[in-house]
Amino acid sequence: MSNGILVICEHDGGVFKKTAFELLAKAKSLGSGSVTALVLGADSGAELGGYGADKVVTVAGDFASHLTGAYVKAVQGAIESLSPAVVLAAASSEAKDGLPRLAARLGLGLGTEVTELRADGGAVVGRRPVYAGKAFVEVQVSSSPALFTVRPNSFGIPTSTGASAPVASLGLSVGGGDALTSVVDTEAPSSTVADLTEAERIVSGGRSVKSQDGFDSLIRPLAASIGATPGASRACVDAGFAPHSAQVGQTGKTVNPSLYVAMGISGAIQHLAGMRTSKIIVAVNTDAEAPIFQHATYGIVADMFEVGPLLKQELEAALS
Amino acid sequence: MIIGVCLKQVPASDSRIKIDGSGAGVDASDLKMEINPYDEFALEEALKLKDAKVAKKVIVLTVGGSDSEQRIRDALARGADDAVRLDDAAFAGSDSLGIARILAAAAQKEGVGLILAGKQAIDDDNSQVPAMVAELLGWPQVTVVDKLELDGGSFKAWRQSGGGVRDVVTGSLPAVISADKGMNTPRYAKLRGIMMAKRKKIPVYDAAALGLDPASVGAAGAKVTQVNWSEPPARPPGRILSGEVPSMVKELVTLLRDEAKVL
Numbered sequence: 001m002s003n004g005i006l007v008i009c010e011h012d013g014g015v016f017k018k019t020a021f022e023l024l025a026k027a028k029s030l031g032s033g034s035v036t037a038l039v040l041g042a043d044s045g046a047e048l049g050g051y052g053a054d055k056v057v058t059v060a061g062d063f064a065s066h067l068t069g070a071y072v073k074a075v076q077g078a079i080e081s082l083s084p085a086v087v088l089a090a091a092s093s094e095a096k097d098g099l100p101r102l103a104a105r106l107g108l109g110l111g112t113e114v115t116e117l118r119a120d121g122g123a124v125v126g127r128r129p130v131y132a133g134k135a136f137v138e139v140q141v142s143s144s145p146a147l148f149t150v151r152p153n154s155f156g157i158p159t160s161t162g163a164s165a166p167v168a169s170l171g172l173s174v175g176g177g178d179a180l181t182s183v184v185d186t187e188a189p190s191s192t193v194a195d196l197t198e199a200e201r202i203v204s205g206g207r208s209v210k211s212q213d214g215f216d217s218l219i220r221p222l223a224a225s226i227g228a229t230p231g232a233s234r235a236c237v238d239a240g241f242a243p244h245s246a247q248v249g250q251t252g253k254t255v256n257p258s259l260y261v262a263m264g265i266s267g268a269i270q271h272l273a274g275m276r277t278s279k280i281i282v283a284v285n286t287d288a289e290a291p292i293f294q295h296a297t298y299g300i301v302a303d304m305f306e307v308g309p310l311l312k313q314e315l316e317a318a319l320s
Numbered sequence: 321m322i323i324g325v326c327l328k329q330v331p332a333s334d335s336r337i338k339i340d341g342s343g344a345g346v347d348a349s350d351l352k353m354e355i356n357p358y359d360e361f362a363l364e365e366a367l368k369l370k371d372a373k374v375a376k377k378v379i380v381l382t383v384g385g386s387d388s389e390q391r392i393r394d395a396l397a398r399g400a401d402d403a404v405r406l407d408d409a410a411f412a413g414s415d416s417l418g419i420a421r422i423l424a425a426a427a428q429k430e431g432v433g434l435i436l437a438g439k440q441a442i443d444d445d446n447s448q449v450p451a452m453v454a455e456l457l458g459w460p461q462v463t464v465v466d467k468l469e470l471d472g473g474s475f476k477a478w479r480q481s482g483g484g485v486r487d488v489v490t491g492s493l494p495a496v497i498s499a500d501k502g503m504n505t506p507r508y509a510k511l512r513g514i515m516m517a518k519r520k521k522i523p524v525y526d527a528a529a530l531g532l533d534p535a536s537v538g539a540a541g542a543k544v545t546q547v548n549w550s551e552p553p554a555r556p557p558g559r560i561l562s563g564e565v566p567s568m569v570k571e572l573v574t575l576l577r578d579e580a581k582v583l
Contacts (some may be wrong), residue, residue: 016457032560045561050541057555066525067489068460068461068553069460091482092482093464093479093480094481094482096463096464097463097464098451100416100449100451100452100455101451101454101455103416103452103456104417104420104451104452106457107417107543109415109417109543110448110544112445112447112448113447128445129552130444130546131335131346131442131443132445134335134348134523134551134552135337135339135552136550136551136552137546137547137548137549137550138546138547138548139544139546140544140547141543141544142543142544157540170352170496180460180490181461181462181490181491182490182491183488183489184476184488184489184490185487185488186481186485186486187485187486187487187490189483189484189485191486194483195482195483196485198483201582213531226583243502244466244501244502245484245499247501248517249333250442251357251442251501252501254445256382258582259576259583269333269334269335269336270334276552276554279580279582280576280582281558282572282576288560293560293577294558295558295560296558296560297555297558297559297580298559298561298576298580299558299559299561300560300561300568300569300572300576301560302568307568310565310566310569311569314569314570314572314573315573315583317573318576318577318583
């Protein structure tokens with residue numbers, strides 16, 4: 001008989017990611033039985049008890065150099081050993097790569113990147129954006145366990161109660177033989193700012209930055225002044241002014257920051273789709289009729305090249 | 321080697337999405353359909369491998385009704401050699417795993433040695449099918465790839481793995497690779513290609529032709545159902561500041577700090 005919720009808790013070298021705390025607290029609040037934290041590749045996690053984990057189970061192994069195969073084997077082992085009714089994971093690169101494969105292996109249903117979860121009778125139901133946020137839909141999963149990935153920043157980060165949870169190894173062995181592929185090299189990030197999908201603050205530029213130099217001299221410094229991640233519209237990326245990895249919108253990243261500053265972005269529907277859930281939106285554009293102003297919390301109708309440097313100065317003063 | 325490209329039609333990315341009156345789905349009446357943008361990168365990568373004589377044939381695999389034929393012909397016009405359309409009343413209501421079962425069966429039937437697919441379709445945004453196809457075939461996968469190199473029976477793929485880190489991943493063919501933006505620049509169809517594509521036959525395979533148990537696909541096999549569609553909540557009206565630029569900037573920073581509390 002399956003019971004309880006298994007939460008895959010991600011970490012960087014033993015330091016848990018914010019999503020682990022967010023998911024554990026949500027799992028606890030659903031009241032659907034015990035909450036078990038699954039930790040891959042580290043023998044730690046007692047502090048997860050402070051966020052809602054009743055117990056912590058660990059699987060040792062090299063998860064960094066064997067993408068997919070080791071992850072799938074470990075989560076499969078945890079499911080077979082614990083029989084959870086629900087499995088939650090952050091919608092991270094690893095989970096979005098591995099969980100569909102696991103779902104196919106075990107014949108399970110998976111809801112991708114839900115932003116809400118609720119208990120409905122004995123089941124857990126998700127709600128998720130589709131069409132990059134132009135519509136929402138409820139997702140019901142009839143398999144046991146039901147698998148869900150959750151978009152980061154959906155529920156907020158709780159404070160720890162200070163409780164600690166017992167940590168035990170699952171006793172699974174996951175090794176090189178489970179590898180489907182090997183990671184032979186890792187290219188370090190070109191900057192130290194948060195990934196767009198996890199960023200708390202974003203400053204984005206449109207095609208009217210006019211050149212790569214315009215992007216680098218206006219958008220990047222403004223972003224840096226408030227620790228924001230630089231983003232760009234599709235037109236800006238397609239013109240070659242900003243890298244593909246910076247694109248926000250339906251064919252780029254879907255973002256969910258507290259503050260989104262749109263510089264010289266008109267607000268094409270495919271861009272709005274990717275950033276409309278931002279909590280506060282600031283728009284700066286010379287065209288007062290630009291659609292972005294209908295979505296902005298605060299708008300300034302002016303030339304961003306005039307606004308940008310002044311705004312950077314004022315923000316730096318406000319934060320100092 | 322034969323490369324299979326999974327291709328889906330989706331509403332164009334500049335489409336406004338309206339929900340039908342009952343909340344059962346999207347009102348598709350006014351939607352202009354296109355090839356899913358990420359599938360275009362997958363198709364282009366396959367065509368480049370054929371140009372480089374690494375692949376001898378590119379075949380498009382599409383689950384869809386006859387209305388998707390125009391997108392399939394677009395792919396043929398760009399240079400795909402063949403296409404099969406996978407269609408059966410029993411496929412209706414498939415979840416991602418159902419779609420993956422159909423595509424995996426078609427790939428096997430066509431003797432495909434490498435599958436390229438978009439990292440996600442921009443309608444359902446599920447990002448599930450490529451990894452599921454890989455598992456069903458027992459092949460390795462690399463998802464969200466922006467650069468691919470093949471060398472004999474092995475591959476090297478570059479993928480964004482979160483936090484700006486890029487992993488370089490190796491493995492053996494056959495494999496499934498899902499494509500991200502940045503992998504290449506999709507080509508346009510030339511007139512000659514368009515003329516040739518018009519004459520191509522596009523076979524349609526049903527569940528029986530693919531050797532699929534109808535209970536394993538469609539609504540009968542689905543473990544995931546999507547209900548209660550809705551439009552996103554409207555944002556409260558915002559405030560357009562007025563005055564000279566320096567004073568507007570000062571006011572904005574004050575509002576961000578004291579009213580919005582995001583600084």
